[in-house]
Structures are given as C-alpha cells and as structure tokens.
Amino acid sequence: MATDLYRQNVQSDVMNGVYVATRGIADTWDTHFRSQSYTLLQRLIRNLLLQRPQLDKFKSITTVAPNFVDPNRVYILGFSAGGDGVYRLASVLSDRFAAANMSAGHPGKAKLINLANVPICLQMGEGDSACGRNTSIVTAGKELKRYRHGKYYINDIFIHFTPVSAGDPHNSWERTEELTNIEAPVIRDWENFTGAGSVPTREMRNTCAVLWMSEYIRNPLPKTVVWDMSTSEAPPEFPAEWGKYRYYYWLAVEQNPTDSKGTTVRATYDKVRNEVWIGETSNLLTKFIVLLNEYMMDLRQPVNVIYGPQRKVTQSVTVTRDGNIQKATLSARGDPFYVFSAAIVVDLKDPKLMTVKDGGSDIFSTVPKAKL
Template sequence: NRGWFVGAASKADNADWRHAIYATSWKKTGTRFPMVWDIEATQVNAFDVTNRYSGKGSGENVEDDVFVRVRDGGKRIEVQAELLDAKYEVLASRKTKAGRADLNDIAGFNCNPNTPLWLQLIQGEKVKQIPLRRAKAGEVTLDLQWADLPDASAIAGSQLAAVTAWLAAPSKVRPDTLPGDWAKGALSKADAKKALDLIWKDHRKRLAKERKTEDEARSIQLGDKKLRYLEKVFGDAPEGGRSLWISMHGGGGAPARVNDGQWKNQIKLYQPKEGIYVAPRAPTDTWNLWHQSHIDGLFDRMIENYVVTRGVNPNRVYLMGYSAGGDGVYQLAPRMADRWAAASMMAGHPNDAKPDNLRNLPFGLFMGGKDSAYNRNKVAEKWKGLLADLRKADPKGYEHMVRIYPEMGHWMKLKDAESLPWMAKFDRNPWPKKIIWRQANGITSRFYWLQIPEKHLAKGQRITAGVDGQSIAIEAENTPRLVVRLSDQLVDLDKPVTISVNGQEKFSGTVKRSAREIIKSLDQRADPASAATASVTLKL
C-alpha cells in the first residue's frame, strides 16, 4: 500500500537503527539486516533505504501523489518522465525504474487538483504524452504500456491518436474531454468509428462499475423517486446483445397494496422468445403513475444500466403496458420514441397524447371491444383511424398493428400477447431520414438527431425534419435554437452539408467530425448507436 510508504514510513529516521528501513541484499554491504527474532544475527546483508521513503537526503517530495510506472509488455522500462504545465513548461522530471530496482521505488510527482497538466514520456527520440487533471486530492498510480501510447507527433494531426492517449490516462486523473489542441486533428470516417468504439468501451466500463449496485438491487433512485423492478430472462443471448422488454403494470389511483399486486402480476403476463423481460413498480400510486415527468429519467437510467451491465442491444428495447400501464405507453411511446424499437399499448387511455412522434416507431394497439370504461374502446377506434391516416399520408412511416377484440372487455385473456412476436421483428433506427417532433407533456431536449438547448425548451414546439442526400430541410415552430446532430449514418460528412429552416438556408459547408462530440453524446446518453460525430447549432 503506497499510502503506508508516504505516510507512516515517511517518519522513519536512520539516526537510530530501530527506526530505520532496510532492504535485504545478497551483496556484502557491510550493513546487517536487523531481525527482531535474532537481534545479534549478522549473516543477512542489507541496504539502508530510509531516505527513499522519508525524502531525507534524496530531495524527493514526500507529498508526491501521482506515481508513474511504464512497461513494455510485462517488464518495467526506464524512461524520462516529465510533468508539464498547460503551456508545456517542465515542472518536474523523474526517471522511471526498471529491471531489479525496488518495486516500490516509483517515479512520483506532486499534482495540484483541478490543474491542467501533461505527462511527457521520453525514451531516446520517442516522445509520448497523456493529459492529466485530477478532480480531487488522493494518490493514484499510473501503469502505462509504452506500446499503447501514440507518439506526441501523431497526436497533433490525428484525433484518433489523441483519443488513444487521452484514454491511456486512468479516469481518476483524466480530463473530462480532449484538451483543445488535441481536438484539432483530422478524424476520418473510419477513424471516427474506431474512436467511438474506444470511447464507448471505456465509458461502458466506468458506468458498469458505477451502476453495479443499482443493477444488483433492481432499484434506481433519482431525487425522491425510486423505481424498483422484477425481471425474467428468456432464450439465449443473440449476437449483438439481448433485447429488453419493459412492461408496465396497471392500477393507479389506488392503495400501494393494490398496485403492488398489479406489479407482481405483470411479471407473469408475457414471455418473449428472447430477451430480458422487466416489470417495473411505478414510483407513485397516482392515477397517472406511468406518465409523470420523472418516469422519462428513470427509464433512461434503467435502459442505460441494462446496456452497460447486461449487454442489452440499445436498438432492441421494447415498451408495453396494460390498463394504467397502457396509459403510460400512449404517453411515453411518442415522447421517448427514439429509445424504443417498438411499443404496444394494452387496454389503456391516451388522455391528451397524440401519435405525431410515432413516425419511426412501430406501434401496437390492443383493446377489448367491450372495454367501455372512460370510453377506452371508442378512443382506440379513433386512434386506429389516426394511425391509418398518418400511414396513408406517409407510407414509409407510422408502422402499426391494431387489434380490437369485439368479444373482450378490459381483460383480453392474453390475446394481446400476439404483440410480442410482432414487435420483435423490429430494430430501432437511431438515424431515420425523417423526424416529426412535437413537445407536449414530458418535454425532452433530444429526439433522434435533433436537440434543443435546455433554456429554449417549451411545450407546444413542433419540428419536422427530413434528409435528402446532403440536404437537411427543417420546419420549426417556437424554437429559437436547434442543434442538428450528425453522423455518417445520416449524411456523408466528407461532403458539404446544407441545412435550411422554414425555407431559408441556415448552413452550408463541411462539418468536421469530432471526438469531443462523441464524448458529449455518450455523456448525455449511454447509447453508442445514437452517438453523433459532429453537430451544427442553428439560431432560428
């Protein structure tokens, strides 16, 4: 434990052999190794290494808190390690140890928290760098593989090389994003894919560690709201990752024991051929228990947890719900349409929900023809017509399946289970060529490849956006600012892009791919399939 060496051991004093630190040696050194069980013995030779740990006589700073080891494969190697400030001025220089040197003799530096620094490693004519920025005090040891670090000369011209060097810094000392100079190099389409893979691998590993407790507890707490859930696993995991089925229980507007019973019944209702089937317990017992604003964040978090800890494919996440859970599907399917591969509503009521945002989301509607409470059956017939009209006007969108069983009341005797194989046919497309985005209850800031800055969000905003080759046409209402998130899955970023809003050209030119954009996307949402590699911010 290095803390012992710079803590208790730093108080050692070789003025008295009883308070000194010795290392045994095969050499005849003239110094004996004191053995408390045989205090007179002289046969074991030693070196007095007290000063190495106390800092006396060696000039070493006992407050060093970042320690550096460099390896080539499994062997330690000697390099010149230099700590640089933000202007690349050398603050301190140390040599890393190799060969038979004491394993605890590690090159150390004192690094102030929240100070941008660089660690430069030199061996002959080879120079390598990683950025450092410690978020808080505390010791950290960097075990660096020489071969994994790109040359400093490559970093200036290649963002992929910069990403590799940035990720080489352990998360405890790594800046939140790429340093400015490192984000100026080129990033080709192929390099962008590699950069996304590298950044996602690191991001997923870190999140999986952070979210492990939530996953094991089957419980998520955000603010004062807690989401508990039950799960069952079906079938073998396919290549590309498992599917996830979120199934919302009925009840609502009832005592907790009633809703608890509905929850425990929901986990028994459906059996997908493959996937993790999850029945969450609504955080409240209100009538609108599944479409209050806190649900979006809790579901986002749950999806992320399953992606990073259980290997769920983010393009195969499905939503369903019965009765009050069906109310939730009517609301959450449109406003979170970019999360789902497909959604099915069973025996619910839409309240004020509208189907506009379902353009790219296959939507199933299942209702008993005799389910007349709150006019659920009549409203289902109305939605059947709305979906048919939307499909007719836009044949490439609004995929849907409607079943109204004439003989059934509120309980459909699991006839609605036919929705599962229908939904399983679909994968989410995170980069559709056309988007309809209407803000209603549960305002969201990001929808597919569009984003509205938080301070410009408002209920009633409506955006229609389409891509035709390299041209993006947007119609927007009540939206002062808009971010267009880009990827080579949407347009060819090697070619110029034109963006028009309400008939006026707002941007024309090439858009540079950016590793910073990838990092920002994954920080917003742990969803590599929807991560942008570039963006354009428009003032409308």
C-alpha cells in the first residue's frame, strides 16, 4: 500500500484521469500478483471501461455515453511490493497498459520479454540493497536493452542518489524525485552500477512517474506481439467471462492447455500482404488462435498464414466473420478495441505440415456472461 503522501503526490500529477490504489489480495510479499490478483485487475479495468451516461446541467441523462476511461490510456505504477507487482502484472496483462512505472521492486522471474509494446520506467534508490533490489534493476535493464529495437521495448532506468543521511534507503527518495515534476540526480552509467557509490557520475533528469508514462498511448493492435505464457509463480487466474480461453492482444489459447507451459509465441501481421507470420513458437505449443478484425486485415480476401523464421511454410484460409466471435471477444475484456470478427485456428503439431482453419463460430459457440 502506498503511504498517504505517496498517494497525494501521484494524484497531484494526474491532471485528467482517475488514480486507483488497489488493495492486495492478501497481506503477503506477493500480494499484487497472487493468482486471483489478475482477475481482480482485469475486472477492475473492464468496469472502468464501461460506458457511463453523461448528465447535463438539468441532471437528465444525455444520449452521449463515452467510456468512463480511455482504454488506450490505462497505466500501472507501484512502489516496493507494488513494484514487484508491476513487473508481473505488466508482463502478464500487457495488452491492458499504455505504459508502466516500477519503483523499488524486484523482478523475480517476471517475463520481461512480454513488454514489447509496454514502455516501462524502472526506478530504484542507489542504496536500496535489501533483497538485492538495487542491482536487480541493472539486470532487468540490461535484459530490456537486449530486446530493444525500433519502437519495441521502450524503457528508462533511473537509479536515484541515496543521501548518507537516509534512515531507510528503501524509502529515501519516494516522496520527491519519483512523484514531483522536478529534476533529480540519477546515475548516468547505470549499466556499470554494482552498489551504492560504485558509479559517481550522475545527471539531472525529470523522473516523475506520472509524467513519464503520460507520454505514451497504448497501441491495442501492435503489428508484432511476443507472448511468454509461463510463470514461476502459481498460474494466474482470469475472469469467468473469458470462458475457456486466455487472451493476449490478438492471440488466444485455451486457458490451461497441457502444452503451453514455458511457451513463447512471436507473431506479426501485415495488412498490406493480408498475412500473419508466426515467426517462432517454443516448447511445442501446438494450437492457438489468431483473432482478426477489419483494422488488421481485408477479411473479404484469403488470409495467408506463414510459419518459421525462413517463412517456408504457408497456408491460406478464407475466414468467416461471425457475431459470436464479436460477442465473445467484447465480453472477455470489455474493450472496444478488442472486438474481433474472425478467428483462425493454427495447428503446429508438425511445423512442416502446419494446418490452419477458419474458426468461424465453432470456437466461440457460447459466450459466458460478464460479471461486474
């Protein structure tokens, strides 16, 4: 939980929006990423996306009913245990967030490879050595740097100066540099940081978490997605309205397929070529679903599905637009940008004989009722 002052400072920078400080599922170190936490956050965001009628000055309901919040401007930030949660939540629920800010947390075994489309700022106190937090940020930053290319894996690393007088290095900078619009001294050569005082060269940067995140708007349909489904903790739970599927941007799998543990899928779509390229799958994931809408493809034309780094395996499929797919995908996330009209089932039991078929209404024949 954030201190009252932490909360007040964050709110002061939220000029046009809603700041929500969520309670943890339990009073434990992993409070924000226990299995049920994922359902809690999914449902919270879903409810914030509901349309709310506006009232005019006479208190009557008008015909204008915008979303309560912009689906493309939802952000996540957290300090300490909340920072631990940011690492996990942002990498599991990546398709929900425009950007993230992690402060004073530890990545553990979070799957940072999933942050291709979620800009993230990592912040830490120089002297915050408990649990190796101040060096874990360097490890995480270097991993993100390896992944970084073009517009993918945008990040900043801010290791803050911890004064000698700080009684608690874990909290010595939380109420100033991270949360107010002032410049702060941060370590310039963070890649060579090995502990307090190891890198004296500093530079002044505006490290305000809210202002940093506000620079970014979510792209709900990125052309390339990277999805590592594995987790080192208990498997995340998801809302009942997801039915038997698990969603991630424009991909889906059965929630608990026996062959998905430890699986990473890399996929790209090309609107000009009307194609989907499955660049890589690992650990023998054999079947998954590609969700499509009119913003991604010309659904009147055959869609080419290509597999493998060498792009040698190609299948073509004519898709059927179906209302059940639209209902199921809207019900699942409540997000107008995640309404899909067609689905392709990709089967890779033998990559040399990849098969694809039109999902039609078969895979979404029933639509679970959403809960608020």
